[in-house]
Each structure stands twice: as structure tokens, then as C-alpha cells.
Amino acid sequence: MAFDSFSAFMVMEGHGPYVWSCYAAFFLLMIGLMVWSLRRRKAAIEACRRGYELQADRQDPQAASASAASFTRVKVSQD
Amino acid sequence: MWQFFHKLGSPKWFFGIAARLMPWLLAGGILLLMAGIVWGLAFAPKDYLQGNSYRIIFIHVPTAFLAQSVYVMMAVAAVVTLVWRMKLADVFVKSVAPVGLVLTFLSLFTGAVWGKPTWGTWWVWDARLTSMLILLFLYGGVIALDRAINDEKSAARAVSVLVLVGVVNIPIIQYSVEWWNTLHQPSTFKLTEKPSMPAEMWVPLLLSVLGLYLLFGWLACLRMQTEILLREQRTRWVKDYVLVGRG
Structure with a gap:
């Protein structure tokens, strides 16, 4: 170790704030970039899946009308 | 024949x-980067002139190094896009530009914070700093231009031309510390000479540079996969991949 104690490590002879703010910015932005990129791929896969499902519905109108048929009109008295 | 090959294959x-x-790039990158940073922060001896503030070097040099080498890779990909019209090269440029932007910003930020205790100022308009700032604007320009053009092919061509024009900036960054003798110190690593630092300082620095390279590789793969999925969503294999899971 280049430092005698943990507090000396944090203070770094007065240079602590400079060193630690740099490392904080580095980790914040790098982890942010990694998480954002992972989420983008997940969102892209989701978007593709939704597209295929829409396509499948359009190609199969019977299935669409079958699901629409489950909405049956019910007469409710207005009194 | 070649067009067909590139398009389909x-x-x-x-x-x-x-x-x-990707798993190897991620694991190797994190491992090397953490080893370099922990070694550099806690175990490397302090600099006789700059004291402990020099420990910023273990992220400043890797981010600055990557910021430039990512741009060079983008320039190579831009040539490939323009000459051979290879789709993958364009995907690379588009996917990697935001990563380059973040890396350039980080190198400027850590440089400014390092400058305060070392030079007594956050910023000077010295050649190295100014050319790095131009690199930041170039990355921003590439991203903006790509978003401004809707047609995929014209966007690819326009972005490639911009990347190639901007590549002049790279040798300027590289040699700025030798041509103009201002505040920024000369390079730590040179291909032709031994490092001017003791091994306890340059070995952790080398580890963090390599670690960040691997991490960049992971990010590039991940972001290129995203772009490929979006562009190729009409193809059979993407459909299989998305619906079945692992294609």
C-alpha cells in the first residue's frame, strides 16, 4: 500500500477531491453507458417481437375476428 | 457477387x-480494468512532482487513448463503407460513435480536474486540449448527422465522409505535445522508447488501457447487435432469434 491508513487513502494529501471526482465520473458514465446499451438491445428485441405479432394478426384475420367476437353486446337496462 | 455476399452473409x-x-470481453475487461485501477489508486508509489493527483492518469490515459483509437477504427470503417458498401462497417460507425463521445468527454473532464492541482487551471487553449475538444465535436457531429438523415444509405455515405474529413484531427492530437510545447506533458507511452515511468506505475496503466479496450469491444458488439436486429428485422433469422430465443 502507498498509504498508511484508509483516511489517508481518501484524503490523498489534499488531492482526494480531484482524484475521487474523476473516478466517480468515470464509473458513473461507463456503467450508465453499459446499462443504456443493454436496455436498448432489450427494447429492440421487444420491438421486433411486437412487430411480428402484429404481422401475424394481420395475416390471420380469422384469429383477429375470433378475439373480437368475445366482445358481445350486453343489454343493460337504463332505468 | 461481392455485394450479394456482404448483404446476405x-x-x-x-x-x-x-x-x-461478449462474455469473455466483458469479464476480461472488468477484471483488467479493476486490477489496473486498484493497483494504480492504492499500491502504485506517488509521483515525486505531482503527488497523488497523478493517480487520475489511470483513467485519463485509457479514455484519451480509446477516444482516439475508436475514431481511427471509425475512419477505417468509413473507407470500407464508401468503397465496398459493406453494411457491417456502417453499423459499426453508427453504434460506436456515442461510446467515443463518452470516452472523449471523460478524457477532457479528467484532464481538467487533473489540471487544477497540477497546472493551477481547469482549462487552457493549448493544442492538445483544443484538438481533443474538436474530437468531441466531431463525435457529436457524426451522431447528429446520422440522426438528421432518414434514408439509411445516404446517412451512411454522409457520415463516412464526415468521419474521413475529421481524421486529420488525429495526427494533430497525437503530435500536438511535440509540435507546440505548452502545458500538457508528453506521452507516457511511445512505441519506440521505454516508458519514462517506473514499472509500478506503467504496468497498472497498461492493464487499465487493455481493460478499457476489452470493455469497448463488449460495448461495440452489444450496440452493433442492437443495430443489426433493427435493420434486419424482416429477415428469417432475426425472426427466429426473437421468437425462439437463441437463434
């Missing part, structure tokens, strides 16, 4: 290769 092939490489 490349993206799917790359997607599979990337999927196989």
Missing part, C-alpha cells in the same frame, strides 16, 4: 460471433 455471421465473444 455478414450481419448474421457477425451477430453469432459477437454473442460468443
